[in-house]
Amino acid sequence: MAQKTVIEAIREGMDEEMARDQSVFIMGEDVGQRGGVFLATDGLFKKYGADRVIDTPLAESTIVGLAIGAAANGMRPIAEIQFADFIAPAMNQIIEEAARICYRTNGDLNLPIVIRAPWGGGVHGALYHSQSIEALFAHVPGLKVVAPGTPADAKGLLKSAVRDPDPVLYLEHKRTYRLIKGEVPDGDRLVPIGKAEVKRQGKDLSLIAYGLMLHYCLEAAETLAAEGVEAEVLDLRTIKPLDVAAVIATTRKTGKVLVVHEDNPFAGVAAEVMAVIMEQAFDALDAPVMRLTGPDVPAMPFNHVLEAAFMPSPEKILAKARELAKY
Amino acid sequence: MAVVTMPQLGESITEGTIARWLKKVGDPVKKYESLVEVITDKVNAEVPAPVAGVLKEIRVQEGATVTVGTEICVIEESQLSPPSREPSISSPPSREGQGRVPPPTRNVGEEAHGRLSPAVRTLADEQGIGDEELARIQGTGVGGRISKRDLQDYIERRGTAPAQSPPSREGQGRVPAMESPPSGEGQGRVPAMESPPSREGQGRVLPQDEAVPLSAIRRSIATHMVKSKQTTPHAWTVAEVDMTNVVRFRRSVKESFKQREGVDLTYLPIVIKGVVEQLKENPRLNASWGEDKIVVHHDFNIGIAVSIDDGLVVPVIHQADKLSIAALAKATDDLARRARAQKLTLPDVQGGTFTVNNPGTFGNILSYAIINSPEAAILSMEAIVKRPVVLDGDAIAVRSMMNLCLSFDHRVMDGANAARFLQGLRRWLEGVSDQLPLY
């Protein structure tokens, strides 16, 4: 076991997978020589060479389109989109091609590709370096979407994503890159796609979150505990396929649920989680299911006052959770 | 005095290392002049001074790594420069309570009061806690609502004994080998509230009115009746029976019967005898609706409706087809007696396949009984009344007439079956002679 940051864990995950399997390679902007703008691929160019760590032109559609073709011809590409905010030019390739190819060939061709992208705010990234994109892609059948929040989960999920036979959108919260340190088990440990994890046990209410918000919820839970409210914190880890069983289990346990995410509220992940709870655990609810999200504005602004107004925080989560506890 | 802190030199940067101080303590410093070289994961940079003055104190040495926001040095501002109004260029981003946008709140209190959440409902049902008991629990939730925690605490204090069952069990009996009907009733056990009564018909309570609390029996009857009416399409038909012969027969044997058997010979066992004969001829009347089939029962278990204190119970005579009229008389007497004394057992109220009702004893001549679900029909014997009737040959005579009213499940049978049964029963009753065997 060793303490690692999220970015170290991701880098290690890629390194280990590339060492293990010749067909794994990385491509994206600035991933090679520079090692990535966040240093996610630092050292890999030197170790694996230009054939396996490829600096692409500034063209997101290229990055994903090439990945699709390479996967059709037996490779396992890890395609990096420099910021989730820039994934839009690749939408056609992702949702019309990558997501649908296994289905449209009736299983004749499956695409074991990983598309990595840093997401999320709290870094003064403003409108175009802070966005959340998970809901857009979780909506499309044929894509798996994961959003780890801890170093151990980041490494384990990256390995699972690389070995998965289907397209996986792997979302890395950029604020957690260096902020979050944690124990990462040695050896080849995989975290399964589609399984959430209870990061803190509790009986009075459930906080459901992922990414940076996971940590904010854990912080809020500590304060709540001092106030006599034991909050259970469920880390989704995978957005799609959603671990419905885990969501229902925590709902049945506490009867009070608060879903937290940075993303805008309309048709966000919380909406889906709440719908599933309503459908399958209505009889166990002791209060309406609640959510705390970013507001309905196009991403968080640059100015720190505005950014803070946008982002959920431990204090905002605490206030909402207290309201829920009192209900 | 200006304190300089470690700046955040890039997105996601959380710490920095002092590489080299470009000024030493005592050096003059111009505003924006480079003070120190800092190394971070992303960027190496020179940090400019925020004010002009003299470097007074270095707080972090070269080679040390500190988090963003840590104080690294102090500059004593010179007199000549105006007090710095610029905010420290390395002020850490503040997250706390900056212009929180609270979501619009409703007046949750008023809405929540009096409402029971699904979790509370479920738990209350499981524990057999009815509405009146719930109403007595003090709630600590919003607006005084009873939260799940409140209910759990209450249950703990009260002890987990399930709701007491009244000794008399209502006829919730189900036919043993039948597939469960949608009503999902228990095996004639304690009639715990299955579904809460509709809240719409709460009944206006005016100042002078008396609110009569519901007994368990009342509650159970209510549920059972509602369910029967809601699930079963009731149809109804009536036959007039000339009971004159039966009346005469009974009059002739009742004294000796009473002496011999110790019980009265009422009309009921005689009618039951006739009923069973006719059920054999018309088996569809002795059946139950089974969603995708009709289950015709093998046994003839006749329930008899017995009126008790503010209620009704339907004990069952099992295999009535095997009993003589005398035995039927003894059985009906015994069941009625035990019903009124609240001494019926569970088997007494289970397994009925057809019910006979005797409202005639009250004097009425027509009644529309509600079928005892999941049976397919219920027969009501009305009062025997002397009436002038027209006989064959158009003569008018005074006869003892009794209506037989049959409510039936129109899914299981049609008017033709029902009529055949009733007419068969009528003929049988009208054909009773002095020779009718009692044993």
Added chain:
Amino acid sequence: MATKTAEVEARGGQSRHRALGLSDERALAIYEVMRLARAVDERMWLINRQGRAPFVISCQGQEGAQVGSAMALKPGYDWVAPYYRDAGVVLALGMTARDQMLSFFAKREDPSSAGRQMPGHFGSQRLHILTGGSPVATQLLHAAGIALASRIRKEDAVTIAYFGEGASSEGDCHEAMNFAGIHKLGVIFVCENNGYAISVPQSKQMAIQNVADRAPGYGFPGVVVDGNDVLAVYQATRDAVSRARAGEGPTLIEAKTYRFTAHSSDDDDRRYRQAEEVAVWRQKDPILRYQRYLREAGALTDSVEAAITERVTAQVDDATEYAEQAPDPSADDLLPHVFAREVD
């Protein structure tokens, strides 16, 4: 047959196909595939106009560009990323008339998509035919990706990306050529320029005469070829394949050709082009031209022609009947294969 050609050659005549390294058999095989592609297509129109199938999208008129180029590849080794009109390509590489008809009738046994996609959306991993969707030009990047994989594994397999001149306006076309040029990938871009993107003529699609003129802008050669001269297309492709296998990078081959039918069975081309124009191009029909050549070269005789006609007709008839009788997918076939591996 061989005797005939030898006679011709003895008389000093040119045998183009021999000069290209094609035996008579091979030359006739090319012809037969073109005939088959045309025959299948014609039958599909008939069936569609009878109301027995909802949609046809044709290769008629472009068989020369399609078969000529595809025949320069090693089937099952090299790759193609065709577009929806490339029936000639896929038939040349191992798809059958039955496969085409099964797709046309959207039957469960359709190898491309089990009836999930419209006709013209060919795909077979076994035959190295990359599945195509409906968004235009996405396949060019895919082709570059396939070639990238070959490069990484140091294989000399070649990939052809097929597209129309309309697709060349899409960003993905530019991006694919750009990347392929940078890395000198073994991908050949074959543009079947038939002058129309549905109804939009070339003059509204680009400011230039030749799509191939863009190639130098990406660092590789562009070649314009008479798309209705099947041997010319074959030659140009063969040369491009050699370049690619030798690691010399991509080539853009622009085959000038013409679409005899409307864009699809849902289009009415009388709304945007003259019948006279179509008639002129019909005279340059690649099949008729090749037929003339083969007769002059002595490779195609009446009896050989008759045999080919019989085989082609038999295949088309068999394919039609087989496919029409074949079972439809059932409602249960809707849900599987969203993923290769579902998470429980």
